[in-house]
Amino acid sequence: MTFRTKLLIVSSLTVAGAVTIVTGGVLVAARQVFERVDAERQEALLEQFKREIKTQGAAVSAAVVRAASSTLLTRMAAEANQPEPDFASFYTDAQVLAENTGLEFLDITRKDLMVLSSAHWPVRFGYKNDWRSCIECKPNQAFLTKIPLPDGTTAMALAAFQRQGDLILLGAKRLDAAFMKALGEAPGVRTLLWVGPQECFSAGGPVALSAEFQNLVVEALRKPVVSRRIGNEAYLAVPLQQNGAVFGVLLVGTSLQQQITLERSILKIGFWVAAGGILLGVLLGWWATERVTRPVNELARGARDVAAGNWSAKVNVPAGDEMGELADAFNRMTAELVERQNRALQAERVAAWRELARRLAHELKNPLFPLQITIENMQRARAAGAQEFDETFQEGARTLLDEVRNFKTIIGRFSDFSRMPPPQFERVNIGDAISDAVRLYEAQLSLNDIRVHAQVSCAALTIDADPDQLRRALGNLILNAIDAMPNGGSLTFSVVGLEHAVRIAVTDTGQGLTEEEGSRLFTPYYTTKQHGTGLGLAIVQGVVSDHQGTIIVESGTGRGATFIIELPITQRAAERP
Amino acid sequence: MALLLSGLAQADQIEDAANTLAKKIAGHLLSQERAHLAVRNFSSLPAADAMRARAKLENALPKHSRTKNVVDVVLTFSENAAGYLWVAEIHKGEVEMVAVPTHSIPASLDRPLLTKRLVWEQSEPLLDVVQQGGRTVVLSNERVALIEADKRSDLVINVPRVRDPRGRLEVDGNTLIAYFPGATCRGTEEPLHLDCDASSAEFFLNGEKVRFMPGRNTIAGIRPGDETASVCQGKKLMAVKENVIGLLGPNGDVRDTTELPGPITALWPSYEGVMAVIRNPETEQYAAYAISVDCSSR
C-alpha cells in the first residue's frame, strides 16, 4: 500500500468517525424525545381502553338485567322448577332473548351452571357453562372472559350475569373490531386486541399476526408489560387479566414514521457531511502527498536507471529540504561511479594494449631469430666462397621465404580476427559439423594420443548456422584441447537438444584452468600457452556471439575443462539467406 | 349373552310359545345352571297375558333349586310389524338366536288405561311388596312378612340402617332375594328364611343391572325420582307428581294418570305395571298399590 493511499485512508476515517459520532448523538437525543411522547400517547390509549371497558361492561350488564327480567326467563324459571322440565322448550329461548337484548352470547343455566339454552351455541345444552370465569363477581359486575365458540376458537368478551329463581343468565358482548373502533384511535396510533392464537383484530377487522407479533404476545403473557419496536411502529403489549387469569393481550402501537423521517434526515445530513469531508480530505491529502512523494518517486526512478546500467542517471529535485539533499547525494554518487568506471576501462584498455604488444613481440620475435641466423649464415657463406654461398643461399632463401610466410600467417590471423565476416546461415547438422571438425584435426589428435568421443542425442539435430564458422569455432576448441592435453587424453563432444536451442559440450581431460584463467579465457590475445596468438577462444566466442548463442567454461585445476555452447535452433528470418 | 326371539300369535298360543322359548333357553344352560328371569314388556301384549307368559315360561324352565349357578335371562315382550316378538337375552357371554314365528295379532289397542289396586297397608315403613299366586311378600325395613290367606309369617332381618330406607324384593319361585343399600339377603319362602351379607348386589330394573348405593337412598345409574317401569310399546309408568302415577307415551306425553292417597315413597316395576308404595298423611299408614296398564284397550 502506498504512502499516499495510507494517508488518504487515515484522513477519510478520521472525518467519517467524527461525523458518525456527532450524528449518533443527535439521533439518540431525538429518539429519546420521541419515545417519551409515544409512551404518553400509549398511556392515554390504555386509559381510554379501561374507560371503554367500563362503559361497555355497564351496557352488557344492563342488557343482562333486561334479559333476566323478561317474561321469557320468568317462564323458563317456572318451568325449570317442574318435576319433569321440558328442556326441549328451552332450546331456542336463549336465541330469542339474545336477539331482543342485543347480546351476542347468552347462556341460560341452572344453579350448577348446566346450560339449559345457549344463544351462540344452541347444541351445547346439558353441558356446563365454561365462560363464567369470574366466580367471585357479583351480578351487575361486568367481567372479561373468553368464550369458546363452535368452530374451536374463542372469543374475548365482556360478560355479566344475573340470577332469576334457580336459573342463571349469562350474557356477553364480544370485544371485536367494533369495540376497538369505539376506542377512537388517534392518528399514528394503532390498537390490536389479541384473544387467541388465531384471533386478533384491530378497528379495521381481523388481523393476521406476524411471527414478531406472536413473540411479543407470548412474552406479554408472562410479563406485566412489554414494549418492542416492530417494523415502523413501537408496540406496548399489556396482558388483560381478571382474577389472575390472562384473557388476552392489548397491543398499542404508535407509528414511528415521524421519528424515522427525522432520523433519516439526520442520517442523510450526516452522510453528506461525511462524504464532503472525505472528499476534501482526499483532495488535501492528494496535494500533500504529491509534494512528498514526487521527489521520492524521482529518486526511485534514478535508482532503477543505475540498476539498469545507466550510471550517469540524475534526479531533478528542487533543493531546499531533506528530499533535495537526498537527491544531491544521489547525483553525487552516480557521478563518482561514472568516473570510477571510466578509470577502470582506461586501465583495462592499457593492459590490453600491453598484452597485445607482448604477444605481437613474442610472435614476431620467433620468426626473426631464424631470419637473423639465415642472414648471418648467408653473410658467412659469402665470405667463404661462391660455391658454399650458393648452397647456403639456396637454403637460406628457402628459410627466409618460410619465415616470411610465417610472418604472413601471423599477420593474416590478426587480420582475420579483425575482419571476421557476418555468418551466412543455413541448416547445419551439428553432428556433421563436429565430424568435419574432428576429421580436420584427426592426425594431430592421433599424434597426441587423444581419443575422441561424441555423444549426440539426436543424429538429425540441425540448426541455422554458418557451417564454415561453426567448423572453425569447433576446430579452435579441438586445437585448444590438443594444447591442453600434451600427454594425451580424451576429448568428448556431447550435444543435447533444448526447447529452442542445442547445447554442445566439449570436454577435455587436460590440466584444467584456474579461476583467473577461466575469467580471462575469452579475452583476445590472452593465452596460457607459450605459443599461439591468444585469438582461438576469442574467435570461438565471436562465432557463438554472431550466432546469438552463449559460451561458458566449467573447469578447475587438474579437472579438465568443459566448454558449453548453446546455439539457437533457428535464427531470425532476416538473417537467413 | 344369548338372544332368543320368539313371536307369539294369539292368546292361546302363549303356552306353546313359552314352552318353545323355554326349551331354547334351556338349550343354553348347563345341567348345574338355573335361569333367573327378568321380564319387561315393550309390546302391546296385555299385562295379564304377559304375566301368564312369564309364569308358563318359568314353569317350563328346568328347576335346580339347590344350584348356585344362576344365569340371568332378560325376557322382553316385544313387537314388530309382523306381530309379537319375545326376546330372551341370556347373559352367558354368547350370542344365539331362536325365533318363533307368529301370524296374527290380537285386537287393536292404542291408549292403555291405568288401574290401581291396594295390595298392602301397614304402619311400619314399607319398602316393596310382591304378589305371586295367592301369596304376598312384604318387605319392610327390618322384617319380611309372608302372607298367604290368613296365615302370616314374619322374619326379622338385620341390615344397616339408612335414614331414608329403600329395598327391593325379588321372588322367583321359592327363591326370595331382598336388596338393600349395603346389604343383600337371600333365602326361601318356604320355609321363610334369609341369609344376609353386607354387599349391595346387582338386580334388574327395566332390563338394566342396577344396585343400591351403600349408605344412600340412591340407585347407581338412576337419578333420584327417575324410577320408571317400561310397559307396552315405548311407554312408561312413572311418578309425574309426588302422589300421581302417569303413563307416558314414547314422546314423553302423558297418556293417563292415576292419583294415590299420599306421596309416593317407592316405585318398582311389576308384572302388570308398577308397585307404588305411598305414605298416607291422614292415616299415617304406608300402603302398596299395584298399578296396572291395560295395553289392549284404547
Added chain:
Amino acid sequence: MRYRLIAVAASCLSAVLTAGVLRPRYGGMLRVETSATGEIGATRFAGQIYETLVRCDSHGEMKPWLATGWIHNASVGKWIFSARKNVVLPHETLWNPGEDTLTVPDTKPLDQILVEAGLGDKVVVESGPFRILNQHVGESVQLGANESYWGGRPFLDFVEIHMGRTRRDQLLDFELGKADVVEAEITDIKALKQANVVLQVSKPLETVALVFEKQTSSLTRQAVALSVDRLAMQRVMLDKQGEVSGALLPQWISGYAFLFSTAHDVSRAKALAPAGSTLLLCEDDRDKVLRSLVDRIAVDVSQAGINVRLATSGCEARLIRLPISSVNPQQALLALASKLQIAAPEWASPYAMESDLLRDGRVVPLFHLPIVYALKPNVRNWSVPCNLADVWLEETR
C-alpha cells in the same frame, strides 16, 4: 300394522261420512316436493312407476304383485311364479314374460327368493299406476296416470315431483302455494300444527346414522358411538320426535332394536379414544336438522378427548339419513347395505344380518325419525309409504 291401517281407514270413512257427499274424485295434478335426489326409480316413488313380482305388505310379508302366486316344482328344483295376465307396458303392449323370467332355482330359501324378487333382482317392469312423461334427473319428474293399470286407473291425472329441494325451500313453496305435498322437518311439527297445516307423520321410516370412512380406527368409532348423547339430542333438538336407537331398523319393523346399545358413556369413550385422535366430521349445509345434530355430536365427541373438526368435504365421518324402504326387515337391511355401499350380509335372521352390518362400527345408528308430510287441505288419502294411486284431490271451492 294391520290394526293401524284399520284405524286410518276408519278415520277416512268417518271423514267421508261427515262430508256426506264426498267421494274420491278423478283428475287433477298433484305437486309434490322431496329432498330425494337422483333417478325417480331410487326414491320412495319408485313403486308408482316400476313393479316387481312380489311386494312387501304392511306387516313385512312378501305378497304377490305382478306374480299372482308361486309353486315349487321339486322335480326340476325350481320355484315357478305365475304372471299376472293384464299387465300393460308403456306402449300398450301386454306384459308377457318368458318362462326363464318366472323361474328361480330353489337353491335359496323361499323367503330370500321373495325378498330378492321384491327388490327387483328378477323382474322390474314399468307397469305401475303412473308413467313418466318427462324427467330431468335429480330435478323434476312429471308422471301421468296409467289408464290401463291392472289395479285400476289412479285418481290423479298427473303428478309433478320436484326433487332435491331442501325442506326449507319446500316449506316456502308450500306456503306460496307452489306445492301440494312437501316434506317437513320434524322440528317444524309444532309450528305447523299451530298454523293448522294438515300433517301426516309416519312411523319412523328414516334412520339417522353416523357413517365412518374405512380408514378411521375402530377405537375412534367406538369412542364416538359411546360419547354421543342420543337421548339429549332426541329430547331437545328433535323435539322428542322419533326414537333413539342403536339399530339400523326401527323397533316397529324389527322388534329387537333395543338390543343394540345406545349407551352414553363418556368415561369409557375417553378410555377408548386413541391419544390425540382427530375426527373430520362432515356437515350438510342443506339439511338444517342434520347440521345441528352434527354440531351437537361434535360437542359430545370432543368430551371424549377427540379433536373434532367440521368440514364439508374430505370427511372421515358424516351424518346421513337412510330411508327405510321396506317393512320387511331383511329386505330393508339389504336395501340399506346397498345404499351404504357396503357388502350385503349373508342371508340369515334379521337380527344376525343387522348385527353383521353393524359389526365393524362403520355405521353408528342414532335415531329413527318419522317422515312428516305437510298436505294441502284438498289432498286426500295420502299415505306413507307413498301410494299415489289412491291419492285424490278434493275439488276446491
